[in-house]
Amino acid sequence: MRQMKRKNFRTAGFKWLLGAIAVGFVGVATPVHAEDMFGNEAVQFPVDTTVEFEFKESHGAYLSTLGVVNLDTGEQTVLFQEVKPYDAFGSGQPQSSSPGQNNIGTAIDFLGTVDGGAVQNRLSEYTFKANTRYAFYLESVSPTGQTRRSVRSTTNLAAAFNGRLDGGTNEEITGVRIAWDDAGLPQPGKDEDFDDFVIEAGGFPPVPCPPIR
Amino acid sequence: MHTIKSLGWVVGLSIVALGIAAPARADRSYSDITGTNIWNNTAPVFDTDDKLDPELTANITRLNQESQAAFQACGAALTQQTPTSRRFTRQPQTPPAVPQACQRLEQLRAEVENLRTTLQQKDISRASSGLRTW
Numbered sequence A: 001m002r003q004m005k006r007k008n009f010r011t012a013g014f015k016w017l018l019g020a021i022a023v024g025f026v027g028v029a030t031p032v033h034a035e036d037m038f039g040n041e042a043v044q045f046p047v048d049t050t051v052e053f054e055f056k057e058s059h060g061a062y063l064s065t066l067g068v069v070n071l072d073t074g075e076q077t078v079l080f081q082e083v084k085p086y087d088a089f090g091s092g093q094p095q096s097s098s099p100g101q102n103n104i105g106t107a108i109d110f111l112g113t114v115d116g117g118a119v120q121n122r123l124s125e126y127t128f129k130a131n132t133r134y135a136f137y138l139e140s141v142s143p144t145g146q147t148r149r150s151v152r153s154t155t156n157l158a159a160a161f162n163g164r165l166d167g168g169t170n171e172e173i174t175g176v177r178i179a180w181d182d183a184g185l186p187q188p189g190k191d192e193d194f195d196d197f198v199i200e201a202g203g204f205p206p207v208p209c210p211p212i213r
Numbered sequence B: 001m002h003t004i005k006s007l008g009w010v011v012g013l014s015i016v017a018l019g020i021a022a023p024a025r026a027d028r029s030y031s032d033i034t035g036t037n038i039w040n041n042t043a044p045v046f047d048t049d050d051k052l053d054p055e056l057t058a059n060i061t062r063l064n065q066e067s068q069a070a071f072q073a074c075g076a077a078l079t080q081q082t083p084t085s086r087r088f089t090r091q092p093q094t095p096p097a098v099p100q101a102c103q104r105l106e107q108l109r110a111e112v113e114n115l116r117t118t119l120q121q122k123d124i125s126r127a128s129s130g131l132r133t134w
Helices: A002-028 B002-021 B054-081 B100-127
Strands: A049-058 A063-070 A076-081 A123-128 A134-141 A148-152 A159-163 A176-180 A197-201 B086-088
Touching: A049 A076, A063 A197, A076 A123, A076 A197, B054 B100
Parallel strands: A049 B086
Antiparallel strands: A049 A123, A049 A197, A063 A076, A063 A134, A134 A148, A159 A176, A176 A197
């Protein structure tokens, strides 16, 4: 009996410690999340999620602003804003116009870049609240100021999503590319160049805690 | 009739349960109850008085106390380190460093494993000591 008591005392201590350690390490495990939505139909996450965005390029003579709109409250947040409609604006350099063609990766059709000064920030980020519906919006103003357009990513006539937020880099696209057509409304003679404003989102997911052996 | 059936079930299940609960023991000794003299033949277990090494006991106690504190500290450190939101970035992310408190917990776990081995060896040597009568 005395031996049993001693043994129990010894093993109880170990059981507690090992149990505590096991619980501790289980608690570190990354929780499984419900499906993320990041496309034309919706931008919504089951948990608070921060996404880093990168401005790639713009084409066209319009001055554009891109941002996030909370569809529940209508609140808008600017991510990228052109300070001039294209890089060579005001320089007197002639611009080759190519409406209706996708000119991503070329200098054709009023190219706007960060390096050229059309947009000042290359990166931007936004924290999407859990279970809240969002969309992206693009506002464009013509050089004369007479034409103003506003389109949302909720239509595939305006925004084309390509990639995955955790997809890394695939064929020159990191994460999700969102390519815009600023005339993204059903209308006769509408072009579908989807190069008027091009951004990319995410690419690399959060890294879980290192495994402890 | 219903009550009798139910009672039958209860008794039957009790017998089965007792059968399962009773562990099979191959080394069990039985008293010799043949003949007129009844001898209790169960092997006597002499009190060997081989007390547990107090240093070992103190070590176990210390480990328990330290590991409890380290476990709580590790949990607190992880809570503090956990970001408030998930983050998808443009560049690959590096995994967060293991907090120092959790590293200490790991060290303690290694110590526990060593101590467990020591104790198991002690148990084996006690079990095979020459103090058993048969």
